[in-house]
Amino acid sequence: MERDLILTFNAGSSTIKIGLYEIACDTTHPIARGVIDFRDAPFEIRLTKDDRQLSWPLAEADDLTALLHQAFNWLAGQIDLDRLAVVGHRVVHGGGEFTGPVVVTDETLARIQALAVLAPLHQPHSIRLIRAMRALYPDVRQTASFDTAFHATNAPVVRRFAIPRALHDQGIRRYGFHGLSYRFIAGALRDTGLPPGARIVAAHLGSGASLCGMQDGISRDSSMGFSTIEGIPMATRSGALDPGVILHLMGPMGWDLARVETMLYRESGLLGVSGFEADTRELLESDRPEAAEAIELFCHRIAGEVARIASTLGGFDGLVFTAGIGEHQPRIRAMVAERLGWLGLTLDPAANEAGALRISRSDSRVKAFVIPTDEESIIAAEALSLI
Ligand SMILES: Nc1ncnc2c1ncn2[C@@H]1O[C@H](COP(=O)(O)OP(=O)(O)O)[C@@H](O)[C@H]1O
Numbered sequence: 395m396e397r398d399l400i401l402t403f404n405a406g407s408s409t410i411k412i413g414l415y416e417i418a419c420d421t422t423h424p425i426a427r428g429v430i431d432f433r434d435a436p437f438e439i440r441l442t443k444d445d446r447q448l449s450w451p452l453a454e455a456d457d458l459t460a461l462l463h464q465a466f467n468w469l470a471g472q473i474d475l476d477r478l479a480v481v482g483h484r485v486v487h488g489g490g491e492f493t494g495p496v497v498v499t500d501e502t503l504a505r506i507q508a509l510a511v512l513a514p515l516h517q518p519h520s521i522r523l524i525r526a527m528r529a530l531y532p533d534v535r536q537t538a539s540f541d542t543a544f545h546a547t548n549a550p551v552v553r554r555f556a557i558p559r560a561l562h563d564q565g566i567r568r569y570g571f572h573g574l575s576y577r578f579i580a581g582a583l584r585d586t587g588l589p590p591g592a593r594i595v596a597a598h599l600g601s602g603a604s605l606c607g608m609q610d611g612i613s614r615d616s617s618m619g620f621s622t623i624e625g626i627p628m629a630t631r632s633g634a635l636d637p638g639v640i641l642h643l644m645g646p647m648g649w650d651l652a653r654v655e656t657m658l659y660r661e662s663g664l665l666g667v668s669g670f671e672a673d674t675r676e677l678l679e680s681d682r683p684e685a686a687e688a689i690e691l692f693c694h695r696i697a698g699e700v701a702r703i704a705s706t707l708g709g710f711d712g713l714v715f716t717a718g719i720g721e722h723q724p725r726i727r728a729m730v731a732e733r734l735g736w737l738g739l740t741l742d743p744a745a746n747e748a749g750a751l752r753i754s755r756s757d758s759r760v761k762a763f764v765i766p767t768d769e770e771s772i773i774a775a776e777a778l779s780l781i
Pocket residue numbers: 406407408409599600601602629672673674675717718719722723
């Protein structure tokens with residue numbers, strides 16, 4: 395039996411995206427995709443193979459091993475899972491120690507576990523997936539690909555908070571996330587015709603959202619820092635906030651840590667400002683003024699962060715939109731771009747509406763693009779590099 399399949403898991407804050415790849419001639423070819431969506435019960439796994447959409451309702455969603463067992467029983471009817479060579483996982487936080495993908499061993503898993511407190515919405519899912527796959531396929535190698543690794547190239551000044559040095563030395567510094575997505579975008583930029591050395595800001599706008607400044611394929615800055623809260627507002631996360639607000643909540647207002655954490659990660663952002671909804675599709679449909687206010691704040695903060703990152707890059711030649719919102723919401727792309735006209739960006743409304751690769755006008759000095767991201771292909775490629 396030839397072991398020529400790679401299974402990938404991308405544990406995000408609201409979904410687990412699954413990929414299945416065949417290894418051929420030292421590269422990976424996608425053969426199936428799936429998603430487990432935790433936003434709306436009843437949970438289901440949806441799979442796409444050979445242009446066919448298949449879905450399977452999942453009971454016992456609380457027990458991930460049981461859930462995956464059901465999914466794989468079903469998948470085994472479509473694909474021979476004895477061909478599995480490696481299982482690759484997205485792991486959001488690699489701290490300062492993981493600057494590239496690793497094979498999961500007892501020792502690396504313990505280090506990944508120790509970093510879980512820094513990414514409470516993500517890391518626990520990845521760890522549960524790794525343990526579930528160990529239980530189901532004990533002989534199959536597993537690998538971890540880290541969001542933070544792509545940003546290891548950021549300069550010391552970009553990585554540092556203005557806090558006492560001793561805290562920085564204990565790891566309280568800026569890391570940056572969504573690195574698998576940005577690594578994919580860095581590769582895809584070759585198809586845009588931009589010259590080498592172009593100063594690019596990529597905007598990964600999904601449930602979690604961040605921006606990355608990149609040049610010549612490497613990260614120079616990111617809007618996310620120590621945790622997945624910093625930077626722009628997200629579906630349910632606040633983005634950067636005056637730390638004095640937290641002092642006020644925990645001091646005079648008497649909030650405890652758990653309450654503050656829930657507010658920052660789960661009750662803020664688009665959901666918090668609108669007061670009723672985290673999904674931009676619903677917000678853009680709504681005629682409630684709070685919905686418009688949430689979208690306006692989102693776009694205002696994105697544009698501000700683009701300008702800050704352009705300063706790190708020493709200029710601005712291209713803007714890339716990606717992930718759920720970046721790829722599918724022309725109105726949000728237009729509202730962000732309008733705020734960046736002064737930096738030399740003008741969109742082509744028809745190209746933007748159509749979601750073309752290039753959405754800036756031909757006479758726009760700064761070019762803008764829509765590039766669908768593919769974190770799974772990066773996880774698969776990194777897993778292949780470790781077998
Ligand atoms: N087809 C679509 N059309 C419009 N907006 C979309 C679409 N798909 C996703 N979105 C937006 O993107 C968000 C989720 O982005 P996504 O990148 O899929 O999230 P995740 O961070 O979970 O990977 C949704 O909340 C919604 O605002």
